Amino acid sequence: MTQTRHLRIGSDDLDTAAALLRAGELVSFPTETVYGLGADATNGQAVAGIFAAKGRPRFNPLIAHVADVDMARQLVDWPDAAEALAAAFWPGPLSMVLPLRPGSGVSELVTAGLSTLAVRLPAHPVARDLLARVGRPVAAPSANPSGRISPTEAAHVLDGLGGRIAAVLDAGPAAVGVESTIVGLTDTPRLLRPGGVPAEAIEAVLGTSLAPADAAITAPGQLSSHYAPGAALRMNATAPIAGEVYLGFGPMDCDLNLSATGDLAEAAANLFGHLHKLDLTGQPIAVAPIPETGLGQAITDRLTRAAAPRP
Ligand code: TXA
Ligand code: MG
Numbered sequence: 001m002t003q004t005r006h007l008r009i010g011s012d013d014l015d016t017a018a019a020l021l022r023a024g025e026l027v028s029f030p031t032e033t034v035y036g037l038g039a040d041a042t043n044g045q046a047v048a049g050i051f052a053a054k055g056r057p058r059f060n061p062l063i064a065h066v067a068d069v070d071m072a073r074q075l076v077d078w079p080d081a082a083e084a085l086a087a088a089f090w091p092g093p094l095s096m097v098l099p100l101r102p103g104s105g106v107s108e109l110v111t112a113g114l115s116t117l118a119v120r121l122p123a124h125p126v127a128r129d130l131l132a133r134v135g136r137p138v139a140a141p142s143a144n145p146s147g148r149i150s151p152t153e154a155a156h157v158l159d160g161l162g163g164r165i166a167a168v169l170d171a172g173p174a175a176v177g178v179e180s181t182i183v184g185l186t187d188t189p190r191l192l193r194p195g196g197v198p199a200e201a202i203e204a205v206l207g208t209s210l211a212p213a214d215a216a217i218t219a220p221g222q223l224s225s226h227y228a229p230g231a232a233l234r235m236n237a238t239a240p241i242a243g244e245v246y247l248g249f250g251p252m253d254c255d256l257n258l259s260a261t262g263d264l265a266e267a268a269a270n271l272f273g274h275l276h277k278l279d280l281t282g283q284p285i286a287v288a289p290i291p292e293t294g295l296g297q298a299i300t301d302r303l304t305r306a307a308a309p310r311p
Contacts, residue, residue: 004158004163004164004168005168006158006167006168007168009170014129015133017167020166021039024040027169028151028161028169029140030124030127030154031122031174032092032127032174033093033180033195034174034179035153036065036140036143037050037140037157037161038065038139040139041110041136041137043107047062047110050141054141054146060112060141063095063182064106064139065119065131065139067134069090072121074104075119076101076104077101079185084206085202085205086121089201090121092122092123092197093179094120094180094195095183096183097117098116099117106137110139116184118182120180124175142179143161143165147226149272149276149306152269154168154171176196178299179195182195183210189202194297194301196298225306225308227272227275227306229276232307233303233306234284235300235303236287236289237288238289240286244284245283246285247275247287247288250288254288255278256277264299268298271303
């Protein structure tokens with residue numbers, strides 16, 4: 001059991017966090033999507049620590065976070081589609097799965113032995129500063145115990161993983177609130193996970209529609225139950241039934257509202273924080289209907305997994 005250090009974001013704290021990561025320790029850091037649980041992606045022992053701290057049942061592949069486009073190019077092949085998507089959406093909530101380059105130095109635990117690697121250049125200035133100071137790719141899943149609600153604040157990280165990681169770097173609430181969109185670019189472009197960049201925007205840049213995930217490939221969050229609060233969650237509820245707390249969307253009476261004005265970006269930013277709060281009531285959660293366009297696709301994806309039967 002370690003004491004988890006709660007670092008605020010002065011320059012000394014960024015140096016401390018970078019030094020801990022370089023030494024093989026686990027550090028949670030803010031990104032614009034959710035808080036990540038970082039480890040040096042070139043250090044297998046450090047990466048193994050991520051799975052142990054999260055209680056992740058299997059070695060799912062992880063996303064390598066890079067400091068700049070050059071670092072990504074050293075790790076993976078870089079087709080024109082990657083260049084176009086990086087120009088349009090990086091830094092930002094987009095991860096790209098690309099062929100791993102030989103000699104990348106990335107631990108096999110990051111790729112789960114696959115010949116591909118997911119790379120992401122986050123937009124959060126604290127994440128970017130930290131990654132530049134580390135100078136190596138940082139593997140980072142969301143900083144929550146496996147299967148539970150993703151963290152959008154340092155307090156969520158401490159609640160879930162306090163005592164199991166070296167430090168959390170606190171920069172306040174995450175702005176986007178749902179994880180990055182994951183696009184596979186190893187054959188035909190595929191949407192592997194909806195997320196912070198709407199699929200429609202990616203399709204507009206590529207000039208082609210995204211194919212669905214290939215079932216044979218390890219797809220994100222394939223564990224169908226994921227992001228789950230302690231009690232049951234019911235979707236598309238036009239009203240709560242007795243005993244339920246009600247998570248609203250749009251103008252309505254409810255316990256908490258994702259966005260009273262029906263704004264999907266605001267709803268995504270509030271999603272996990274509101275679920276954490278409603279989870280504290282211990283009551284089942286009913287969620288109002290959410291449109292499935294734009295960021296609504298990522299929100300609906302997370303809610304569907306949160307509502308799925310538990311293992
Ligand atoms: O916004 C985000 O992406 C956050 C922040 C911390 O950056 N990270 C995140 O990581 O959501 P995680 O581990 O919760 O989700 C990564 C997903 C995994 O479910 C995995 O299946 C998929 O990415 N993935 C990673 N590498 C892959 C690969 N080579 N091929 C296919 N899927 C991959
Ligand atoms: Mg996650």
